[in-house]
Amino acid sequence: MPGFEYRAQDRKGRPCKGVQEADSPRHARQLLREKGLLPSHVGAAKHLRVKGAVFALGTKLAPGELALLTLQLSTLIQAGLPLEESLRAVAAQSEKNRVSALLAAVRARVMEGHALATALGGFPRAFPELFRATIAAGERSGHLGHVLEQLAVYTEARQASRQRIQLALVYPMILMCASLAIVGFLLGYVVPDVVKIFVDSGQPLPPLTRGMILISDGVRSHGVIMLGVLSVLVLLGRWALVQPRLRLRWHALVLRLPLLGGVLRAMEAARFASTLAILGKSAVPLVDALEIAAAVIGNLTIRHRMHDVARSVREGGTLTQGLEQGGDIPPMMLHMIASGERAGELDRLLARAAEQQEKTLAARIALVVSLFEPVMLVLMGGVVLLIVMAILLPILSLNQLVS
Known part of the structure; x- marks a missing residue:
């Protein structure tokens, strides 16, 4: 609820001032008179208004939150409640302070005489252009409640689709991270200790084993530097995708990738x-x-x-x-x-x-994921096979020398 600064006189004629929470300046005057004060000036509390507006301006709603409040608002409006009362009820129903503050800021704009779509336009991070344009059309046609219901169904469907995609990618991502961790552990700790025995024997090592030793030494000696370089490359990639021309080229390239x-x-x-x-x-x-x-x-x-x-x-x-x-x-x-x-x-x-x-x-998506899983397993098995072969080849060479 917005706050209003006031200057007034009490019953004894002494001047006083403060801040009164109310829906409008008229409501604030009424509340002050009920307290026995005679207001001479009532105006919007600037510091409270600016603080609340800045807080609400940075709020971003998750798709699930947006769908929920849209459905609640649609139900109340279709039940015959005025728009400002519906906004107040939805704000009071929310358990998250940032959502309540956002709806209170929207309600304050509606109380000032703005249309709902115009009031939502002040918070573009929370209410996307599609949402605002649809509500504006609903206000023009006089069927705001029905349009809000359609918006809620649409938002829920988009969220469900996004969740299905995310759930489909969970297992492949876990598999890829586990593969990298296992290979890193083998190269960093297992290979050096096992191969050290063959290095001390003075026998010539197979090329595969020498290459694995070089990789293992590089991982142990320069692992932190590699991670740093990888982080820098990731940051450079993100910076490049922000540039409009490079981002456009990247998006065009992605569309040409198979699958x-x-x-x-x-x-x-x-x-x-x-x-x-x-x-x-x-x-x-x-x-x-x-x-x-x-x-x-x-x-x-x-x-x-x-x-x-x-x-x-x-x-x-x-x-x-x-x-x-x-x-x-x-x-x-x-x-x-x-x-x-x-x-x-x-x-x-x-x-x-x-x-x-x-x-x-x-x-x-199911096809791509089903192909990704065996490919990752085959790649991981191939890398582990190379590591095992790098260890077994010197053993076979020693057995041949002994025999």
């Missing part, structure tokens, strides 16, 4: 179709919806081509023609979109196309 490029293309296509569907259902104009859906795409190469699609539609072309020229949408999705345009049911068929693409994407 991974197809998965990323399918992922972006599903995201584009589902975003365009929710915007269309919310009565957002098609050209504006295309611009917003393009901004949601993560790959810069595909994003630029989708902006070209929006420009083509703005100039009078059809959506299907623009997407065919881009070449990023699978043929099945293109046929469904073309059917939707001809039948006047683009939103419904876009949603079905997005659902179908999500299923295809899940199958591709």
Whole structure:
């Protein structure tokens, strides 16, 4: 709840001042009169307002948090509660202070007379452009509660899809880290102690064993330096990806990679179709919806081509023609979109196309993960085999000398 600075007189005519929490200046005056004070000035408390605004401005909501508060707000609005009362109830319901402070800041802007979409626009880190544009369309159409419900379903679906991908990658990542740890342990501690016996014997060592000794010595002597160089390379890579030109080249290169490029293309296509569907259902104009859906795409190469699609539609072309020229949408999705345009049911068929693409994407991710696991096992087995052979070859040489 916002605070208001006041100057007033008490019942004995003595001047006093302070800060009163209230929904509005009028409400603050009413509360002061109930306390027996006669206010002469009531204004927004600047230090409290700035502190709360700065705190809320840096808040970023997780997809699950955004879906939850959207669903709660939709339920309250559809039940007939005014918007400001709904915002207050959702803020009070939240168990996290940062979410409560964010909603209180949004409610304060609504109480000042701003529309909900405009109030949310002051906090772009918490409420993305897609979210704000959809709510703005819902406010214009007078069906804000229904639009909020659709947004909640959309956000939950996006979060569920992201979690499925993350869970699919957990086991391969654990396997890769375990493989690196085991190989590092063998090279750093096991190989030197075992091979030392053959080095002291003075017998010539096989080339594989000498190479393994060099690698082992390098790991033990310069392991910290290697980690430092690797960290610097990672930082340089992150810096390079921040540069627009280098990032664009990297995104174009990733799309040409086997398997991974197809998965990323399918992922972006599903995201584009589902975003365009929710915007269309919310009565957002098609050209504006295309611009917003393009901004949601993560790959810069595909994003630029989708902006070209929006420009083509703005100039009078059809959506299907623009997407065919881009070449990023699978043929099945293109046929469904073309059917939707001809039948006047683009939103419904876009949603079905997005659902179908999500299923295809899940199958591709499962295929990539299923291939990654045996490849990692084979590579790890090959490295361990080389280490074992480096140890066994000197033993076989000694046995031959003895015999």
